[in-house]
Amino acid sequence: MTDITLTDMKFEYGGAKPTIHFDPPLASFREARERLVQMDQEALKALGLSDIRITNFIPPYADALSLVNFSVCILTWAAFGRPANFQPGSLLFDSLLFRFPAFASFCSTIQPFLFPIMALIHAYEVTLMMTKLERHSLLMDSWQWWAWVGSCFVEGWTSFKRLNGLISEKTREKESKKH
Missing domain, CATH: 3.30.160 (Double Stranded RNA Binding Domain)
Structure with a gap:
């Protein structure tokens, strides 16, 4: 000015x-x-922007539900990333699944469906997260944006739970300053 x-x-x-x-x-x-x-x-x-700005990232270990969901999802991404993980000769099979051959066979059967479905669902959630972050003025040139988006791709809905909690907290703070 x-x-x-x-x-x-x-x-x-x-x-x-x-x-x-x-x-x-x-x-x-x-x-x-x-x-x-x-x-x-x-x-x-x-x-179409909010007056509540997001400037920080809350990691999945901030609450038990997020941590459990993140852990389950990242293990699922790793295990179901390739069909060979459920076959003899793979680290997963030879160290754990050899004891449960029926479960290994079941996982091998659902792998071609589970992995792409999970990828599509999480990719959709990432587009929603990107829109929400933009609305709250967090742009992709910051590490916080990448942390929210990456976390969302891995875990999905619990990242929204943490972000919505952060937005609610900032809204309450802003309201309390008005009064």
């Missing part, structure tokens, strides 16, 4: 010099902060 008057604000960026007019004009400069906050709220709403 290069200048502010009772009638407008002037900006300069990248060679452009736009002017934003106050409608109605400010009665005094004391009114400027309140009006700018109001304009910011209107702009966020028009852009």
